[in-house]
Amino acid sequence: MRQSGKARSEAFSDGVIAVAITLLVLDLHVYVDGHGSLARQLRDQWPTYAAYVVTFFVIGVIWVNHHSLMMLVDNVDRTLLFYNLLLLLAVTTMPFATSVLADYLRVGGADARLAVTLYGAVSELMAIAFTLMLHRMIHAGLIIFPVDRTQSRRALQRFGLGLAVYPVITVIGLWSPPVMLGLYALQTAYYLFDQAPILGNTIVVGPPAGQQTPQ
């Protein structure tokens, strides 16, 4: 009957992620008058649609990863909640960063590079928040099973590697924003189908309880 802190944190995070992923659509709009035919508007706005689809899956993957991470804990403390809020701040800012990116991709120049940097910075904030969450979960003993030093070091190394991905993609985006969107799409596909468990155990997305023991 009573909901745990963990369950309500998940519910609140699910809500924020669900609203943010749906608000992306508010950036799509056409004008009946004065902007040319519908066909031409849809063609001219291709960066908006590309950014919409890519960001949709970026946020979708954030949800999947958030879920995988929260499955490892039975409880949350205030520090973990704060890192979770940092993650949600990145998520709620994504519709803005996506809109700016789509608008300035068509403009090009220094403004397009700044838009690429902004999109990369929001992605990096997300990666940092995820790493802080994992770090806190391990070091505050919130994980549901015993984690040895090797497991936790490897998991944090892997997350740390993730921190380097967005700056690299962003630098490539300074040279070619469409290639950057392609790399985001690739990376999203990798995370969506990657089955490697976070802590070297066999937990995947939704396992029966009996499979949750470490190897």
Place this chain on the structure above:
Amino acid sequence: MRQSGKARSEAFSDGVIAVAITLLVLDLHVYVDGHGSLARQLRDQWPTYAAYVVTFFVIGVIWVNHHSLMMLVDNVDRTLLFYNLLLLLAVTTMPFATSVLADYLRVGGADARLAVTLYGAVSELMAIAFTLMLHRMIHAGLIIFPVDRTQSRRALQRFGLGLAVYPVITVIGLWSPPVMLGLYALQTAYYLFDQAPILGNTIVVGPPAGQQTPQ
């Protein structure tokens, strides 16, 4: 205490569908100045209100169907999650497709036909995602009871038939968009009151546990 992958997938999907169905209202607006009397604006905007109500029930039926489908599984894997994201992408795009349709219904011509095609394409993406979900559920063994070959073939055939419905409705819409909206309304009513179980078993919307065995 711990939420399964299935429960959180449902919660996240419920959230996205709830936000998308409510965002439809943002397409309704009148202007105090310079657009004529309120009565005239409401009359002139009839395609907006017709598209609003029809799409509301289209998304409502998606929720009902999503719920019926998820009742058949106890667990989700990453492939099913990806197909679920595809479905949610169709759902979040619906407010945009609806807005474009409503705007260009009044304009007519090639632009109206393109708007009809866009609306049909988003609907078809939704039908494809549902079919992929059922396919994955059957072939990855995620269904909660044993499914024999005949049951699964019939269920997939029925969903496959559904894939043909939207292109047909869309072609009719190229000739008459209002007739298309009427057909969407009819089809929505059919799904809302159709009691045929997905896999030839007796599961309807919310059965007591004892009724969930196949016939």
Place this chain on the structure above:
Amino acid sequence: MRQSGKARSEAFSDGVIAVAITLLVLDLHVYVDGHGSLARQLRDQWPTYAAYVVTFFVIGVIWVNHHSLMMLVDNVDRTLLFYNLLLLLAVTTMPFATSVLADYLRVGGADARLAVTLYGAVSELMAIAFTLMLHRMIHAGLIIFPVDRTQSRRALQRFGLGLAVYPVITVIGLWSPPVMLGLYALQTAYYLFDQAPILGNTIVVGPPAGQQTPQ
């Protein structure tokens, strides 16, 4: 582990109502340039703020009533789901009706009367949907305890009486919209603090299990 149809219906309805009640705020906005001082704008827009607060509590009461009604059932069928969708359609349309009402209260004349009628019509759709839901719950045997003829007749009469309230308030609103808003506020206060159980039993908002038997 498996969510019932009832639990997901509640979760979906909670989501839609939560989004709709929050979207009301999108109607509040001031302009830095060309519309006078902030003080003057806030003063001139009083109908917007009055309509915002009243509609906030109208939707809040809908949530409370929806919750009280759903506590009476253990299960939902497709007809009940359809009536529930009708109710949610009224809820999602409220931000639009509120915005129109606030805009035209300041204009007055025939347009203000039409705006009042629209607001009343959306309220009446809500009352009709609630009555249909109760009717279906009783006649499809979805109530969690035995309901005798007297109980169900009285409950339906009471809901039927509710159907007459909105037309009366609307007619008064044709003469004075501010009085109408006041009556909505009064009626909302009545529902918020009314402890009378729907079916003559002792169920109030969130009772311990032992109190849920009929008298």
Place this chain on the structure above:
Amino acid sequence: MRQSGKARSEAFSDGVIAVAITLLVLDLHVYVDGHGSLARQLRDQWPTYAAYVVTFFVIGVIWVNHHSLMMLVDNVDRTLLFYNLLLLLAVTTMPFATSVLADYLRVGGADARLAVTLYGAVSELMAIAFTLMLHRMIHAGLIIFPVDRTQSRRALQRFGLGLAVYPVITVIGLWSPPVMLGLYALQTAYYLFDQAPILGNTIVVGPPAGQQTPQ
């Protein structure tokens, strides 16, 4: 299978808070044409970004506090639901107050002072609603464990002290809005990391069941 009034109140509140915190992003926007370079727009709009981040954490802390408060009760009555609605009204109004504050910070003068007052008034409504909720929980016997006179007096005194914080911050904001935003940030950090339990018991955010007894 049946959700308690408490669980649905939490779910609804989570939904409203999640939508409101995500809607804050709608206040961020840049213009491709006629407003200068992207860099300049981002620089000129610093009050918008500062207000966005601060209000994000203000609402985040409201969620944490709401959660801590609801963990103390097993049940809700209609009066508590009404106070909860008052709290949610403050939450849904925050995106508007934030937008006004950000717009007029750049303008200065009497309008900026009015914007500061509006922001402070919405914060104070939130603090009042929280205090009313605690008061009702104690005096209607909704707390899950016995609360003695000393505990309840101290808890209410502490909440009452909170009521004085926002007026003080607001008065400082009349003199310097940026200092006000800094004080909000400080106060948010204090609440996020404050471990003091509301009723002198050991309940923190998400305790195991065995720790929920009073000292």
